[in-house]
Amino acid sequence: MPSITSKPAPPLSLPSSSSLVTVQAIDTTLCLYVRSENFLNPIIPGHEIYNCPTIGFLITNQETGKQILFDAGGRKDYWNYSPVVRTRFEKGVNVKGLRCDAGVHEVLETAGVDLNALESVIWSHWHFDHVGDMSKFPASVNIIVGPGFKESLLPGYPSNPNSTLLESDYSGREMKEISFDTSFKIGKFNAYDYFQDGSFYLLDVPGHAIGHICGLARTTPTTFMLLGADTCHFPGSLRPSPYIPLPETLSPARFGLDSHFPSPCPCELFTDCHSGHTEEEKRTQSYYTASRAPGSAYVDPDTADISISSMKEFDASEDVFVCLAHDPGLFEVLPLLNDGKGDNVNAWKEKGWKEAVRWRFLNELPKEGKRGRKPLVEGFWRDGLKVSAVEALKR
Template sequence: MHGIPQFEVPAGAAATVKIIDTTSSLNLVPLGRLLEPPVHNVNHVPFLPVYSYYIESSDGRKVLFDLGTRKDMHNLSPSVYNRLPTTGWELRVEKNVIEILEESGYQGSNFEAIIWSHQHWDHIGDPSTFPDSVKLVVGPGFKDAYLPGYPERADSPILETDYRGREMIEIDFSESHTLTLGRLPAHDYFGDGSFYLLNCPGHAIGHLSALVRTSTNPDTFILLAADAVHDMGEIRPSEYLPLPKEIDLHHYGYPAPCPGHLVEMFQDSRGREPMQPLFIPSTAESLSTARATISKLQEADCQDNILAICGHDNALAEVIDLFPKSANHWKAKGWSGRIHWAFLRFYIPAFLSGGRG
């Protein structure tokens, strides 16, 4: 095991983070579509919920990081919508995020910005349901890659109505506008050290992740990886965070701890080393860049004061407090220990049921 790398974050304020179940999800996505190497007896990626994140600064500024899937999916850009029926995926969406917010007493005008982690349809929602005063924030290279939106540009994955009439801000990660957290270029969005946007390219052009400070004295953080990973098995285990001797999955219906050596056997059966992540991404705008981004995120993930989650993390709902409750007390409530290795519950039983040869 290598020593824990430095991941220093300048002193700052804390923000409030609330994790929103957007009521949208993906199912029956072939495992090989997102992850490799394959897993015997596992044909599909485990159920993929879709999350949005409410972020509020200490002085009351509010933003949303991602919006999930829009309820009227038939109004997606045709270049996206026409492709979805060919995938065989099972898609569900019940509400737009604005409806979920309004049910808890929030109005669209309460928010200063919507931040898109990237342009994919299950993250951009429907910004037109928010007032024009709400800005749209995107990552570097986004405008050149995807503007103008449909219908002016027929192949664009976004719509003109997503941004028409509102200010679109593309985050600048050049040296004069950024700092570095670990090896990740970062932008201090609120200017008080409570909420950083992270330059995490690879999965998509301009892909953003985020780091939210959830407490001070001591500092704790939640890392919102978005689609930099789709399964936490892409980031764990690592050279900094090896498999424990026993893995407690009783919160997910496993009465006895899973021996760590069993996971090592599983890794070996797939040509993986014990300290390599279970998976590597199989699909991305740039696979080499996506994998480099993951290696940088591993340096944050191994810190005991950072809870790393991804935009489709199916371990969350059974353990953490969801919107309208705050997720800030994750450390005190012991959530990290309960969800950290939860992804293994899908793969080790398949290994035991016949994949050991």
């Protein structure tokens, strides 16, 4: 087998500052099982539908105490989404399984977070699994959105009968759209210093949806978490990369691989399903690019692939932990606000959590054409019970 060495990634020019935020990870409880065709390219047999749990983050500025939420998950009463979204559920366009046991506002309240103290909720983008149910938040909580949002997506339903958003998602509160100054970049992304102290940046990461933005949180003076939202929808779209090749053998214990894998585990068990032609391609190129299918969830797949490439440069840095919104591995490794301990995730580097998450997605990949992991949810769940789509969407 050829030995594969990692290429050095271009420098990120991470700005310096001593101001920090505290980052807490939230299981929004929204769990989806979605059709790969609209998200991932190519389709790998045995991975035609895949698991999408949904994470959010509570960010607190350590100096001022100002608190913001990055992404609000889904509505617990998903039958009250706008008619366009409900029809898509009914037809099974993307979603083959959906369960949402609590609104993110309930998760926050249970954890003792005062919703009145929240300054704003950042919507990484406008899709139903990120905007939550803002009507449950006090009117003092602002909404932050990315470039082009207001022009393209407002008004919501019912003023615009075809909107995926609801007017109740934003009415009666301030919505601020971020304009990025192209002269300030971190890595290859335009950046915006949210608290004006270098503790938390928003990044302009186009391709998936209009106004798609990410967060870059300074967790120690020299380390960051990149809240990657839906830049891509599966970690196998980021990894492996030329900077982080798949190792020749993996230790299941170190990388959180399922117990049925041998120890050490030869990488062939994971490269068999990769579409690359050579050993080197299979171990240095990501499993997926953005979907180009007619129903692609990417508004601009070419731009999305450029954004994903730029994110790989962050993923290569030992000082940046990239956390995609739908990475199942995060839920197995990070302490969650839901656990009731209120633990933050700032010490991720010291704790080795990036490494512990990095290859966990391999568990999800098919082995000999059969799916690697069971679905997290099949069909629609309502009040703790599995129900038909018709029953699920009844109002």
